[in-house]
Amino acid sequence: MTIGVFGGAGLTDRGGPAQPLLTVTGLVKHFPVAKGFGGPKKVVRAVDGVDFSVVKGETLGIVGESGCGKSTTARLVMGLMPHDRGEMLFDGEVIGGTQLSLRAFRRQAQMVFQDSYSSLNPRMTVEGSVAFAPQVHGLSAKAAVAKARDLLARVGLEPTRFAGRYPHELSGGQRQRVNIARALALEPRLVVLDEAVSALDKSVEAQVLNLLLDLKAEFDLTYVFISHDLNVVRFICDRVMVMYLGRVAEIGPADTVLGAPSHPYTGALLSSMPSLDPDRRTEVAPLAGDPPNPIDPPTGCRFHPRCALAEPVCAAEEPPLASLADDHRVACLARQPGSGHSLAPASERIAA
Amino acid sequence: MSAPLRTLPIAGEPIGARAAPPVAIPPVARSRGYWGGVAAKLVRDPVAMAALAVILAIVLVALLSPWFTPADPYRGAMLRRLRPIGTPNYPLGSDELGRDMLSRLMVGARLSLFMGVTPVVLAFAIGSAIGIVAGYVGGWLNTVLMRTIDVFFAFPSVLLAIALSGALGAGIFNSIVSLTCVFVPQIARVAESVTTQIRNRDYVDAARLSGASALTIVRVQVLGNVLGPIFVYATSLISVSMILASGLSFLGLGVRPPEPEWGLMLNTLRTAIYVNPAVAALPGLCIFVTSISFNLFSDGLRTAMEVKE
Numbered sequence: 001m002t003i004g005v006f007g008g009a010g011l012t013d014r015g016g017p018a019q020p021l022l023t024v025t026g027l028v029k030h031f032p033v034a035k036g037f038g039g040p041k042k043v044v045r046a047v048d049g050v051d052f053s054v055v056k057g058e059t060l061g062i063v064g065e066s067g068c069g070k071s072t073t074a075r076l077v078m079g080l081m082p083h084d085r086g087e088m089l090f091d092g093e094v095i096g097g098t099q100l101s102l103r104a105f106r107r108q109a110q111m112v113f114q115d116s117y118s119s120l121n122p123r124m125t126v127e128g129s130v131a132f133a134p135q136v137h138g139l140s141a142k143a144a145v146a147k148a149r150d151l152l153a154r155v156g157l158e159p160t161r162f163a164g165r166y167p168h169e170l171s172g173g174q175r176q177r178v179n180i181a182r183a184l185a186l187e188p189r190l191v192v193l194d195e196a197v198s199a200l201d202k203s204v205e206a207q208v209l210n211l212l213l214d215l216k217a218e219f220d221l222t223y224v225f226i227s228h229d230l231n232v233v234r235f236i237c238d239r240v241m242v243m244y245l246g247r248v249a250e251i252g253p254a255d256t257v258l259g260a261p262s263h264p265y266t267g268a269l270l271s272s273m274p275s276l277d278p279d280r281r282t283e284v285a286p287l288a289g290d291p292p293n294p295i296d297p298p299t300g301c302r303f304h305p306r307c308a309l310a311e312p313v314c315a316a317e318e319p320p321l322a323s324l325a326d327d328h329r330v331a332c333l334a335r336q337p338g339s340g341h342s343l344a345p346a347s348e349r350i351a352a
Numbered sequence: 353m354s355a356p357l358r359t360l361p362i363a364g365e366p367i368g369a370r371a372a373p374p375v376a377i378p379p380v381a382r383s384r385g386y387w388g389g390v391a392a393k394l395v396r397d398p399v400a401m402a403a404l405a406v407i408l409a410i411v412l413v414a415l416l417s418p419w420f421t422p423a424d425p426y427r428g429a430m431l432r433r434l435r436p437i438g439t440p441n442y443p444l445g446s447d448e449l450g451r452d453m454l455s456r457l458m459v460g461a462r463l464s465l466f467m468g469v470t471p472v473v474l475a476f477a478i479g480s481a482i483g484i485v486a487g488y489v490g491g492w493l494n495t496v497l498m499r500t501i502d503v504f505f506a507f508p509s510v511l512l513a514i515a516l517s518g519a520l521g522a523g524i525f526n527s528i529v530s531l532t533c534v535f536v537p538q539i540a541r542v543a544e545s546v547t548t549q550i551r552n553r554d555y556v557d558a559a560r561l562s563g564a565s566a567l568t569i570v571r572v573q574v575l576g577n578v579l580g581p582i583f584v585y586a587t588s589l590i591s592v593s594m595i596l597a598s599g600l601s602f603l604g605l606g607v608r609p610p611e612p613e614w615g616l617m618l619n620t621l622r623t624a625i626y627v628n629p630a631v632a633a634l635p636g637l638c639i640f641v642t643s644i645s646f647n648l649f650s651d652g653l654r655t656a657m658e659v660k661e
Contacts, residue, residue, distance in 0.1 A: 121573050
């Protein structure tokens with residue numbers, strides 16, 4: 001087995017199991033938009049102050065509508081684009097800092113992209129794509145190819161049949177398996193899956209999800225799983241983070257957030273899922289309209305123009321991401337004692 | 353470390369296939385790859401193949417002409433000027449100085465092809481380099497390079513070629529330099545737009561995540577995907593280059609007499625157009641056939657390369 005050829009002191013767990021693998025605080029990314037002559041400089045607030053952490057060995061799901069900043073967050077974490085403000089720690093060390101260079105970080109964190117075709121070089125064989133990264137990191141061509149075939153076998157693609165093929169000769173599910181193999185080629189500790197199964201058929205999606213769970217156990221991985229499909233997230237994630245317009249709306253254990261949501265936006269997302277139960281059929285669209293323009297987000301709580309619980313205080317005050325229970329945090333004034341919202345709990349103790 | 357291999361279902365495998373007796377499979381089934389597929393498509397395109405045959409025939413004539421011309425292309429005979437096509441000993445007639453047209457056309461193919469292909473090859477190398485750097489690096493470097501390139505587009509290419517040739521002086525070398533300068537901006541612009549497209553593909557991001565240097569990413573991941581489209585565009589420029597080179601020779605800025613070159617022959621024979629129009633038109637016909645062959649072939653190549661991405 002050639003798995004493990006990179007093993008070295010640099011890759012071992014440093015902070016111990018209690019230290020989060022990834023800690024993100026105050027992450028901000030604004031994209032400037034072309035402005036007219038003399039007009040004020042405008043920005044798209046794609047990611048606007050996001051805090052979260054990923055515990056070692058867990059799967060954190062990031063959900064939200066299109067354009068809420070899920071993918072931008074992933075790309076910022078991976079350093080594919082520079083962030084404006086905020087801090088990102090990987091196992092206690094600043095990414096791109098003196099202790100942990102960006103290159104060293106990327107040895108330990110890899111990404112699987114949504115579009116399985118555009119994420120594979122059409123002029124490269126499958127094994128060539130998987131072997132590229134190990135070669136960059138000094139493995140000989142022969143060893144890298146051996147490792148690539150090994151990984152292809154592990155993701156369920158028989159090397160004798162698939163290693164020499166080109167991406168256009170594979171189905172979407174097979175290509176996504178190749179992408180997963182490539183992400184694992186550097187033996188990372190963190191894998192960011194950006195809508196990795198969204199473009200697949202339901203049956204293939206299930207296969208790939210099971211594969212991801214198997215690989216996670218086998219290689220001791222931590223996942224950040226970005227999706228808009230709540231069923232998938234419920235299936236694979238330990239914790240869930242709900243994003244709305246570049247901010248975190250709610251974060252907590254998957255069972256709590258998706259079972260008994262505290263943020264009205266999470267509730268709306270959940271009730272927008274079609275149900276097989278005729279008694280629970282949705283008659284009215286739970287969430288009307290599109291998300292507001294991220295260039296000019298609403299004042300106060302960004303969700304208040306679409307929120308069923310909105311009160312004047314919601315337009316005036318921006319809700320902080322406050323702790324509701326141990327590991328459950330919500331940015332909603334209606335859930336925060338003393339916020340001035342009529343539904344806010346009176347005491348500090350909150351009944352679940 | 354060497355945990356037992358998981359028996360994951362192989363996608364697309366029929367149920368029970370693995371229980372079947374093993375069939376002899378080669379170590380790794382190599383598919384023919386991208387260029388193999390392009391070649392297979394190209395072979396099935398009759399127009400492109402015909403154009404390729406014409407090009408190869410002309411190249412062959414050009415290569416062999418010094419040894420196989422029926423007569424000396426330089427020896428004139430003042431008594432046998434402007435003979436019509438089909439005259440004994442002059443299968444394609446004779447020119448205004450009584451030289452054998454067939455021999456001159458055959459030898460002329462050498463210079464005409466050389467003047468058509470060389471500037472494009474040079475411009476392909478220089479223009480691709482500029483365009484790929486501008487496209488991959490992006491930002492202000494892209495702006496500086498591409499806006500500079502845009503200045504060249506302010507002039508029609510014929511005018512630019514004549515102006516540069518005129519400034520540098522007549523001669524083959526100077527014509528090639530000026531034609532190269534004409535084509536570099538055009539190729540650079542195509543190269544830049546293709547590279548910008550490729551650069552935003554996820555596989556380039558994945559390569560960046562692997563920690564590879566920009567040079568490695570361009571060499572391994574980008575180059576193979578951009579050179580094809582640029583090459584197709586460049587082949588379509590060969591005909592333009594031949595016509596421009598002929599035009600320069602026609603104006604006395606390129607090849608000098610008595611060297612046979614199609615554009616120059618067209619020029620010197622133009623006075624004979626009322627005496628013997630068929631012979632006078634022959635060099636033009638050669639230019640036309642050669643350049644349209646290059647165009648048809650590059651069309652076919654472009655179609656063959658349009659693989660569903």
